[in-house]
Amino acid sequence: MTQHTVEHQHPLSARSSVPRGRLARTALTAGFVLSVIVVVTVPLYGAYAATGTSAGTLETLAKWAPLILLGFGLNLLMSFIAMGIGTVAGVGLGIAQVSQVSWVRRAAWAATEMFRNTPTLILLFMAMFLLPFELRFGDLVIALPPWLKAILGFSLSMMAYVSEIVRGGLQSIPTTQWEAAEALAFTRRDTLRLVIIPQCFKQMLPPWMNVYAIMIMSTPLASILGVHEGLTITRSAISAEGQPELLAPFYLFLLALFFVYSYPISLWTLRLERRYAIKH
Amino acid sequence: MTDASTLPIVRIVDVHKSFGLVPVLQGVSLDIARGEVACIIGPSGSGKSTLLRCINALVPIDQGSILIENEEINTPSLDKLTLRRKVGMVFQQYNLFPHRTALQNVMMAPIHVLKQDKAAVETRARALLKKVRLEGKEDSFPGELSGGQQQRVAIARSLAMNPKVMLFDEVTAALDPETVKEVLVTIRELAEEGMTCVLVTHEMGFAREVGNHVYFTDKGKIVEHGPPAEFFANASHPRTREFLNQIL
Numbered sequence: 001m002t003q004h005t006v007e008h009q010h011p012l013s014a015r016s017s018v019p020r021g022r023l024a025r026t027a028l029t030a031g032f033v034l035s036v037i038v039v040v041t042v043p044l045y046g047a048y049a050a051t052g053t054s055a056g057t058l059e060t061l062a063k064w065a066p067l068i069l070l071g072f073g074l075n076l077l078m079s080f081i082a083m084g085i086g087t088v089a090g091v092g093l094g095i096a097q098v099s100q101v102s103w104v105r106r107a108a109w110a111a112t113e114m115f116r117n118t119p120t121l122i123l124l125f126m127a128m129f130l131l132p133f134e135l136r137f138g139d140l141v142i143a144l145p146p147w148l149k150a151i152l153g154f155s156l157s158m159m160a161y162v163s164e165i166v167r168g169g170l171q172s173i174p175t176t177q178w179e180a181a182e183a184l185a186f187t188r189r190d191t192l193r194l195v196i197i198p199q200c201f202k203q204m205l206p207p208w209m210n211v212y213a214i215m216i217m218s219t220p221l222a223s224i225l226g227v228h229e230g231l232t233i234t235r236s237a238i239s240a241e242g243q244p245e246l247l248a249p250f251y252l253f254l255l256a257l258f259f260v261y262s263y264p265i266s267l268w269t270l271r272l273e274r275r276y277a278i279k280h
Numbered sequence: 281m282t283d284a285s286t287l288p289i290v291r292i293v294d295v296h297k298s299f300g301l302v303p304v305l306q307g308v309s310l311d312i313a314r315g316e317v318a319c320i321i322g323p324s325g326s327g328k329s330t331l332l333r334c335i336n337a338l339v340p341i342d343q344g345s346i347l348i349e350n351e352e353i354n355t356p357s358l359d360k361l362t363l364r365r366k367v368g369m370v371f372q373q374y375n376l377f378p379h380r381t382a383l384q385n386v387m388m389a390p391i392h393v394l395k396q397d398k399a400a401v402e403t404r405a406r407a408l409l410k411k412v413r414l415e416g417k418e419d420s421f422p423g424e425l426s427g428g429q430q431q432r433v434a435i436a437r438s439l440a441m442n443p444k445v446m447l448f449d450e451v452t453a454a455l456d457p458e459t460v461k462e463v464l465v466t467i468r469e470l471a472e473e474g475m476t477c478v479l480v481t482h483e484m485g486f487a488r489e490v491g492n493h494v495y496f497t498d499k500g501k502i503v504e505h506g507p508p509a510e511f512f513a514n515a516s517h518p519r520t521r522e523f524l525n526q527i528l
């Protein structure tokens with residue numbers, strides 16, 4: 001049923017979907033293979049360039065790799081949760097930006113612009129120092145460890161970007177659609193839910209993925225707040241080993257992890273963008 | 281006894297409307313009886329669309345009174361949703377929901393607005409599509425239909441709410457000449473069944489044949505009106521004459 005809808009809405013893309021799909025898949029596969037090669041060879045090359053003898057460095061890297069991976073796992077976890085919170089809050093804020101009530105509209109606009117034009121690092125510091133280290137509700141004590149606070153900081157900037165995407169998407173639908181729904185006695189809420197959002201959902205997907213890709217890249221900022229994510233652990237590992245020649249291979253390893261994760265996302269985003277660019 | 285059936289279903293009294301400083305309606309009054317087909321003609325920008333939009337409160341009026349079935353709509357306590365269930369509207373550009381099939385377009389409002397039973401709504405929606413001669417197009421998306429077909433889906437969509445009055449705003453203006461006829465046939469059938477219709481149109485032939493009353497608007501006022509035969513033969517106001525000479 002959904003498939004059906006998609007095909008009919010975009011007859012051009014449906015008709016040419018076979019070659020286009022194959023092309024995109026080939027590009028994806030090629031990209032992924034490339035990134036795997038990068039993740040393996042770049043640290044090797046770094047190790048080689050740094051020491052001339054790759055064996056010792058590699059062993060050290062192998063020893064630390066599981067811990068760095070674990071740290072990177074925290075980067076992913078923070079990005080997932082921040083994306084979830086940021087998306088839910090951002091959709092609400094974006095809808096508020098087109099509210100008919102002018103103070104709601106203005107407040108939503110102000111919040112969006114404020115968080116969108118504030119460096120993520122500042123949001124992180126705000127979350128870190130303005131929030132207590134634990135919340136008490138009578139007997140209930142909720143600890144707020146740095147990683148949780150960091151998630152909040154990332155969520156705020158994600159929220160602001162999503163809000164802008166949603167506002168743009170909603171406003172891209174011609175007002176005649178609002179009018180038609182209004183004339184059929186739809187409430188504003190039903191108009192949004194049944195008429196407007198379904199029509200702009202697809203075009204909002206690529207920019208949303210873009211924002212996510214940018215956000216995952218900014219998660220190492222959390223290391224400044226002492227969160228034990230990938231970058232923090234990599235730095236500790238290097239200093240624990242006390243060998244400056246480990247710097248390049250270790251950082252390259254971390255870089256490669258981010259690359260392997262993000263590159264397919266950006267390829268996929270590109271593919272969606274191209275697909276949705278063709279309108280009836 | 282002046283019961284509801286003898287009262288005009290739409291009564292418009294001295295309606296004024298400005299957009300900013302631009303006066304668009306400057307004292308419009310007219311009565312439309314139940315089952316009547318009222319045709320509004322006039323030059324571009326004379327306020328025809330605005331008048332229709334005032335009737336279902338898409339545009340609030342500044343001054344005057346509009347009564348639908350004897351209920352005032354120019355009041356802050358107006359329940360717009362109740363009003364719009366009574367008054368259906370069809371637009372020049374069809375304005376179908378492009379992400380839904382023809383059948384779904386017709387079913388949406390009764391299900392989500394009137395909260396009617398889905399199976400019953402579907403039966404009625406299929407019957408309505410059949411009535412506008414679109415049997416077999418139920419599962420087509422608007423983008424796959426011709427302009428005339430889309431406009432008939434839009435009419436069926438509006439009828440699905442069981443309105444008491446239908447407003448048509450230049451519904452054939454965007455169509456090519458062959459498809460104009462299919463849409464006009466549909467409207468004529470509706471009129472013959474006794475639906476109250478208010479049409480803004482440039483189809484003078486249709487106004488003459490199907491209309492019960494013709495109103496000529498210019499600069500936000502009704503300049504002249506009358507039953508079609510009389511109107512087209514005897515319209516005397518210079519602006520009406522000028523307009524008719526241009527268009528006929």
Ligand SMILES: Nc1ncnc2c1ncn2[C@@H]1O[C@H](COP(=O)(O)OP(=O)(O)OP(=O)(O)O)[C@@H](O)[C@H]1O
Nearest residue numbers: 299302304322323324325326327328329330331450
């Ligand atoms: N929402 C609006 N805001 C500002 N001005 C408007 C608005 N809607 C209509 N107008 C103006 O009101 C005047 C009358 O418009 P209206 O659409 O009612 O004319 P019309 O008789 O339907 O013309 P046409 O035959 O071209 O459809 C025009 O000058 C138009 O620019």
Ligand SMILES: [Mg+2]
Nearest residue numbers: 328329330450
């Ligand atoms: Mg008009």
